[in-house]
Amino acid sequence: xxxxxxxxxxxxxxxxxxxxxxxxxxxxxxxxxxxxxxxxxxxxxxxxxxxxxxxxxxxxxxxxxxxxxxxxxxxxxxxxxxxxxxxxxxxxxxxxxxxxxxxxxxxxxxxxxxxxxxxxxxxxxxxxxxxxxxxxxxxxxxxxxxxxxxxxxxxxxxxxxxxxxxxxxxxxxxxxxxxxxxxxxxxxxxxxxxxxxxxxxxxxxxxxxxxxxxxxxxxxxxxxxxxxxxxxxxxxxxxxxxxxxxxxxxxxxxxxxxxxxxxxxxxxxxxxxxxxxxxxxxxxxxxxxxxxxxxxxxx
Amino acid sequence: xxxxxxxxxxxxxxxxxxxxxxxxxxxxxxxxxxxxxxxxxxxxxxxxxxxxxxxxxxxxxxxxxxxxxxxxxxxxxxxxxxxxxxxxxxxxxxxxxxxxxxxxxxxxxxxxxxxxxxxxxxxxxxxxxxxxxxxxxxxxxxxxxxxxxxxxxxxxxxxxxxxxxxxxxxxxxxxxxxxxxxxxxxxxxxxxxxxxxxxxxxxxxxxxxxxxxxxxxxxxxxxxxxxxxxxxxxxxxxxxxxxxxxxxxxxxxxxxxxxxxxxxxxxxxxxxxxxxxxxxxxxxxxxxxxxxxxxxxxxxxxxxxxxxxxxxxxxxxxxxxxxxxx
Numbered sequence: 220x221x222x223x224x225x226x227x228x229x230x231x232x233x234x235x236x237x238x239x240x241x242x243x244x245x246x247x248x249x250x251x252x253x254x255x256x257x258x259x260x261x262x263x264x265x266x267x268x269x270x271x272x273x274x275x276x277x278x279x280x281x282x283x284x285x286x287x288x289x290x291x292x293x294x295x296x297x298x299x300x301x302x303x304x305x306x307x308x309x310x311x312x313x314x315x316x317x318x319x320x321x322x323x324x325x326x327x328x329x330x331x332x333x334x335x336x337x338x339x340x341x342x343x344x345x346x347x348x349x350x351x352x353x354x355x356x357x358x359x360x361x362x363x364x365x366x367x368x369x370x371x372x373x374x375x376x377x378x379x380x381x382x383x384x385x386x387x388x389x390x391x392x393x394x395x396x397x398x399x400x401x402x403x404x405x406x407x408x409x410x411x412x413x414x415x416x417x418x419x420x421x422x423x424x425x426x427x428x429x430x431x432x433x434x435x436x437x438x439x440x441x442x443x444x445x446x447x448x449x450x451x452x453x454x455x456x457x458x459x460x461x462x463x464x465x466x467x468x469x470x471x472x473x474x475x476x477x478x479x480x481x482x483x484x485x486x487x488x489x490x491x492x493x494x495x496x497x498x499x500x501x502x503x504x505x506x507x508x509x510x511x512x513x514x515x516x517x518x
Numbered sequence: 519x520x521x522x523x524x525x526x527x528x529x530x531x532x533x534x535x536x537x538x539x540x541x542x543x544x545x546x547x548x549x550x551x552x553x554x555x556x557x558x559x560x561x562x563x564x565x566x567x568x569x570x571x572x573x574x575x576x577x578x579x580x581x582x583x584x585x586x587x588x589x590x591x592x593x594x595x596x597x598x599x600x601x602x603x604x605x606x607x608x609x610x611x612x613x614x615x616x617x618x619x620x621x622x623x624x625x626x627x628x629x630x631x632x633x634x635x636x637x638x639x640x641x642x643x644x645x646x647x648x649x650x651x652x653x654x655x656x657x658x659x660x661x662x663x664x665x666x667x668x669x670x671x672x673x674x675x676x677x678x679x680x681x682x683x684x685x686x687x688x689x690x691x692x693x694x695x696x697x698x699x700x701x702x703x704x705x706x707x708x709x710x711x712x713x714x715x716x717x718x719x720x721x722x723x724x725x726x727x728x729x730x731x732x733x734x735x736x737x738x739x740x741x742x743x744x745x746x747x748x749x750x751x752x753x754x755x756x757x758x759x760x761x762x763x764x765x766x767x768x769x770x771x772x773x774x775x776x777x778x779x780x781x782x783x784x785x786x787x788x789x790x791x792x793x794x795x796x797x798x799x800x801x802x803x804x805x806x807x808x809x810x811x812x813x814x815x816x817x818x819x820x821x822x823x824x825x826x827x828x829x830x831x832x833x834x835x836x837x838x839x840x841x842x843x844x
Contacts, residue, residue, distance in 0.1 A: 283798035286721070294794040298787050305784035333712040335726050338737050339805045340797050341748050343711040344790055347693035348781040350662075354669035355782075373649070373658065374711065377690055381662035399654035409651050411567050425563050425605060426654045438659045474666040477659060478609070487656060489562050490609040496559065497579070497613045500552045501620070507550060508581040509588055509625060 221446070222394040223368035225277035225290065227259055227325050230368045234323065234450045235263035235272065245271055245303040246310025255281060255295035257288075260303040265323075265454060271307040273300050274325035275379065277369075286334035290370065293332040297345025297378055304352035308359060316464060319360040321457050322353075326380040327369035346378035353382035357473055362460035364453050367430075367439070373399045384472035385440045385456040387449070388430045397439065398428030424486045437481025520546045527758040531682045532706040534757060536578045536595035539643050542757045543591060543680070543764055544582030551580035552617075553610060561604050563653050572598045575606040579614045581621075585765035586635050588625075590618040593643040596685035602650025603691065608660020615640060615667035618675045632772060639768040640671065642698065643680045647713060648689015661690040668697050672782070676700070676775040678767055680760055681707035681749075686738065688713045696748060697782065699775045700767050702760060703740035703749040705825065710738040741821065741828060742805045745812065746793070746835050750778050754825050788839040812836070 223230050231240050240263040243250045250260060257279040263272050277290030287293035304322065311319045331342055357363050365383035367376075376397065380386060389395045399405075405426060406413040420427030424435040433439040443452050463471045470476060481487035526534060526542040534542065541549045553559055555573035564571045576598035580591050592614045594601040603611070622638040630636030649657035671677060679698035681687045686708030687695045695701060695709055703709065714728035714737070727733060736742060743749040751767075753759040767775060780786060802808055806817050813833040814820060820828055 285800070294797070295791070298791050298794065301781075301787045302784065302791075305787060309784070331711060333717045333720050335717065335737065336797050336800070336802055338710045338712060338714075338717070338726075339742075339802055339808060340794055341696065341709075341711075341743070341746060343692035343696045343709070344748070344781050345794075346711070347665075347696045348787050348790060350665045350693065351669055351697055351782045352787070354666045355672075358669060374690060377658065377661050377665075377693075381659070382665065399649055399658050400651060405651045405654065409567070411569075411652070415567065419566055423563065423566070425656050426652060432655060436655050436659060438655065474659070474663040475612075478612070478663055481656075481659070487605060487609075489559070489605055490656075493553065493559060493606055493609040494613060496557060497552050497610070497617065501581075501617050504550050504552065504581050505621075505624070509621060 220392050220394070223327060223389070224370065224394065225327065227274035227276045227327050227368070230325050230366070230449070231263070231272055231274055233446060234325070234366065234453060235265055235270070236267070239264040240272060246306035248306050250299070250302070255299040257281060257290065258292070258296040258299040260299065265450065268321070270321045270323050271303060272323050272325065273303055273379070275327045277327060284332065284336070286332035286337060290328045291330060291332045292328055292346070292375055292378055294337055294340055294342050294345050297342070297349045300379065301349040301352040304349070304356050307361065308356050311361070316360040317461060321362040321364065322356060323453060324363065324365040324380055324383055326365055326367045326371045326376065328372065328375035328379055329370050330372045330375040331378060346374060349378055350382050357382065357384055358469060360464050362457045362464070364456045364460070366449055366453060367395055367397060369395065371397045381474065384460045386438070387441045387443050387452050387456065388433070388439045389446070390442050390444050391430050395430050396428065397430055397433045401428055435484050436486035437477040437479070437484060440477065440480065523547070527761065529757055530755045531704060531757050531760050532684055532755050535597065536576070536593040536643070536645065539757070540578045540580055540591045540593040543641060543643065543761050544584055544589065549580050549582040549591065551578060553579060559606055561606050561653065563605065567652055569652065575604060575610065576601060577607045577610050579610050584639065584641065584768045587637060587639050587768040588621065588635060589639045589641050589768060590614050590621065591641045594645045596645040596683050599650050599652065601646030601685050603646065603648060603657040603660050604650040604653035605656035605660070607650065608657055608663070612660060612663040612667055615664065615671055619671050622675050637772060638675050640675055640677045641680065641764055641768070642677065643683070644687035644691055644695050645683030645685050646687060646689070646691045647685055648691050658690070661694065664694055665697065668694070673772070673776060676768070676772055678702065678764055680764065681709055681740070682755060682760060683707070696780065700778045701749045702751045702753060702763050703743055704753055704755040705740050706755045707740045708735065708738040709743050709748065714738070736805050744834065745809055745832055747780060747837065752825055752829060785839070789837050792839055793835060
């Protein structure tokens, strides 16, 4: 079976209108083509509709930062992706909700770059900036769909993917990898017997690697079985997201909606109890915390 | 009760547990815990792995007052699975942010003004290595929910972060801490994404020698984060110092608090690109190279001086976009 490791560019071609992808242009503004090339950003159309595309191109390393290679995202890559999102927001600033252009994330990253200079400068800001930008765009109405084509691993997935309205993933058949750490790594760090972990992983999606586990936890909204279906699946999601946002149902898309899916699918049952109890206790504690409803503001 | 509160004020912040920090950061007697240990809402996943759960899942959440400001307080316990974010832990944190927003809406609906206790603030005391591996997937997803809730709180509820515990703030919680409005650290506090041990393991000792304590603190510690402006304030490792700073900041107008942010706008992304540019092509080998670039000369003195002297003399990164001031 084919896989898409390192083939973000090929996946884009399968998703957007033929020949429509224009690199390093977002919201009509140009981005330096030599800046952080493995963070592939640009504009394309899908069935004629303009979209921003943000993808990993693992074929490029960053000549200025040693720890950026094979799809690892570094200091510049996260910031470039964040910038692409802000340019998208800016381009549609005055447009009504229904006309905010979609953002398509093509995800194939093994994570954030683990390096000394990355820590000295603070790589957490690069990934944080991109996540905040994405959350802002999503809340402003831009439909954001993430398509996991290869690796969506740990901090890399948080940075690029998990702030989307909806997340689609190619099925396990394509070698799609979604996890924080493989079981063997978890066993080593936590010193829990690997046999026990393997056995528990059968019934509990909370820690084990794989697309289906993430689906059960709500972390993936839909699994795509055929490469040819990626485009149509993304279009369906865009339409659904637009419908929900038009109705003001912002909690039915994005990370919170995935928590709710995780509860429905049985993968995060305890979270439901946490939410219920905290809301209950909050209501009870309110008068003591903020004063009763009849309390006049002090003059 | 107040006796205990008074005693805690004089203790090092880094020595207090999560609940003590939450109680002592609020006005005396004002902290009211939600989902306290009595509700025994523990991780259902740890026992199956032969690990003992804790009744609060390593995180304390509650309502209190800091000065005149009603606050929602979140405090992580690094002594329980390294402060790792699991299913319950993560959902408690997400709910805390959502409830802070709800509190704010309630105050607004009652016509209360910000200058009159009408502004809710969120205070998060980080002490965590990020995702709890035993519940890795749920922990990962919780981070995305926290970031989304942060964005929802943006411009409505100010978020004040505090880092001064023994573990510091690493992994995904590193970017969560960098997304707050105001970040307060101590000398003891450390902030990063990939922990020194992990870098050493996956890249090698020549990249990062995690056994070198001085190097670890030079790279991730409060003083360096203050110089790069990732931390807005550096305070003594004393509960009192943290509480006073939190109360002060919580009382600021929302606009003033928001201006302290380092990420969250296009302008700030361009600023960070400029900072990153300084480090390209191996120009920066050590955090002190960066300190020198900002005009700090007697670095040994800065490193060894006490916090107030350091704050007075440290030359910090001059914010600005690419092309400005270079």
